[in-house]
Amino acid sequence: MSLLDVRNLHTYLNSGGEVVKAVDGVSLSIDKGETFCLVGESGSGKSICALSIIQLLPAGIASHPKGEVQFQLRKESGDVESVNLLALEDTELRKVRGARIAMIFQEPMSSLNPVFSIGEQIVEALQLHNPEMSESEAKMVAIQSLEQVQIKSPAERFDDYPHRLSGGQRQRVMIAMALACKPDLLIADEPTTALDVTVQAEILQLIKDLQAKNGMAVLFITHDFGVVAQMAHKVGVMQSGRLVESGLVSDILRTPKHDYTQQLLAAIPENLARPDDSLRLFNENADTLVSVTDLNVWFPIRKGVFRRVVDHVKAVDCVNLNIRKGSIMALVGESGCGKTTLARAIIQLQRPTSGSVKIDDQELCGLSEDQLRPIRPRMQIAFQDPLSSLNPRLKVATTLIEPMTAHGIGENKDDRIARAIKVLEQVQLSEEHLWRYPHEFSGGQRQRIGLARALVLNPEFIVCDEITSALDVSVQAEVLQLLLEIRQQSDLTLLFITHNIAVVEYLSDEVVVMKSGRVVEQGLTTSVCGNPQDIYTQTLLSAVPRLNLS
């Protein structure tokens, strides 16, 4: 009898008279000490599936017309009883949740209560499930569990509030809280997606170690096949509410049987066919298009009544770069390292504190907004978040045509519309999309429109600020391929900001690695990724979860 046995689970979500079949007949089983990974793209129902198991969905909205979830419930007395979680009373469920099945969530910033110290929160969880436990006893167990998740000097951090902890530390506290009651099953819903790769590597290792020590089962939800390869014993691939394929991790990753699994695996940047050399324009002897010299962007820290400047946050600290014509330069680094600030400073969306940025010998720093306006079309930017990168009040046509009008591109309105259609076709959209509003598009389509907006002005240089990181892998693969094609058609130079090393290796000619505002290493992608010199680059590269099965 396996620990958790989900049989033919159906979860329907009711909203406004419509029924969404979020989970549509999923069967899986997890044994003790085993890790089951649920993979799938956004909206495939993997989170809903996990929430159905632990019964955290709002009762008024979710219903389970079919299926059962059998869980081997370990009683206080030591007996084991098989219960159907879907049919359990609320009071009974509360004894299972947290005590026997624990859950950790994706967003470490919002899953801890900011008004209680981390210690209090763990103690509360402990005492809830072990009412006979005394205050001092609970505190001791809490400190032990903090120690277990490798929080340094746990006794002192016990009274710290969540805001004093970094994202990785908060996720550790969440795990400590989840594990404090020694659950038999841990459900981890994308626990590392919001974290940097080096932190992700630590957390994954931690979960593995704890699992080996406590012998608990883990249901791990992720969209990253690299993580799957590292964590899972068994894996299930979900697509629109159905489990299309499941089995041992090595079988699925090596010889996927279902079409969808094959598609997903083929779309991972590491597996994408390297673009042939006809799409590459890189030439080591090409002229420099953008040159950045001693660039600083400092934000003042003010204190006291008179708002005296006491110190600076050095977001970009003395950076030198040369971007050659026709090259794709990747800018990598972890969150908060200043890569976005640097990119914005280059195209003068953020005014640098000092230093110089030149595009074709035209100095940009120190120009007024009016002087910059005629130069603006030469350098454009595409953004990360498909939700906020387009003005929700304007039709695509207006978004595309207004910049052209402002810069006198095209003779009249018809001419501009014709040009907008041409650019839309370049990003694989069509004329009908011109007359729609942004909310009518999917995330991938919006990113294309964002690219189109940059392209209508005939730029020479485009900054792509994490344009694929909010997208699913298959959409990401399409956008990356599209980007290479456009680059070749329009003779563009790109600065591609990302934290995804696989994308860097796929796309870029040169790479720049940043850490706390400084450039630690730069050079050709092949040499930096193949033979990193700096210690930080080495850590970063080794932390990337690889789909390496050999």
Place this chain on the structure above:
Amino acid sequence: MTKRQTIGESYSKQILRTAFSGWGARIGLTWVLFLAFIACFAPLIANSAPLLVSQGGELFMPVIRFLTVQDLVLMALFIMLLLLWWLPISVATKFWIMAGVCAVSIVVGLSFLSPPKLIIYEQFREQVAAGVYDWVVMPVIPYSPSDYLRDFGDTALQAPSYQGVAAHYMGTDSVGSDVASRMVHASRVALSIGFIATGIAIFIGVIIGGQMGYFAGRFDMLGMRLVEIFEAIPVLFLLLAFVAFFGRSVYIIMVIIGVTGWSGYARYVRAEFLKLRKQDYVQAAVASGLPLRSILFRHMLPNGVAPVLVVASFGVASAILTEAMLSFLGLGPVEAPSWGGMLNEAVKSSVFNWWMAAFPGGAIFLTVFGYNLMGEALRDAVDPQLASKAGVVS
């Protein structure tokens, strides 16, 4: 959230559709539209002059002789608004058409209309009684608001009656004028105070608040101090002082409520713009080298104006209440009847005459309630999370 998106529907239309899909907002809107209709066509609804008479085979419209330019403009605008509502043209074009209609009707009114200074209200009734006309079509309420003399033997402080030639649907007040007629004409003051005072406040608030939010830094600091100064002004006492010195004009009251009320809107717009400034599409607009005017008013304002409209609908309600309060204190505008003033009269008389308190009081209540209902629905539509929590919209 359910998917009810139609192709090519703009965000603002979507908001309005969501807001007015609930019954509360619909009731509020119906009442306000009804009131707007009554206010615009007041002279045709309540007037001592007949709408149409036939004298010896010839037709006259005596009511036209008494129309003012203001009446003509209001009626023309209301009719045009109804017509334009259904036409599929852009909002800007509609605005210019409305402005054109406004100008034309002012010119027409100034050149053709010349209402007499002195109006003898009973002249038509006397002529009707004398049998001069073949037939007469009277307005629904056959009395002007300041028609005090009654030639049918009616008295002051008469309770509502529906029989006979001297029917007074809402009774008469202490000087003998018809309460229903005064109610109809007073709706003009109430609505115009609400709209114009709030309009002035929004105009100033959006301009100052928008710049505070966009430029931030020192400009923002100075702007916020200005906001705080204006928030420290006791509006009621300022109004009382102005009314005492400059006379009881409805326009002064509008301007003062508007000029002192912008600080709240400025705060809202500032907060929205501070947030929007860092949005990717605004950054993209800057990167595209668009002019500042377009960035501020095309890319930022439409996205930040929704919460302002919500506050505005509450603001209209509070402006109406302020005017009613002033009038109740006996300091309201003299030139026109107002609901607050009518309440004041109800209190003054020695006996409690329920009809003099109930009708104007009820009208104030319904109007303020209607605006608040709409404001609430708009707020929920703007913030869909709130809507699903409160369970207001579908």
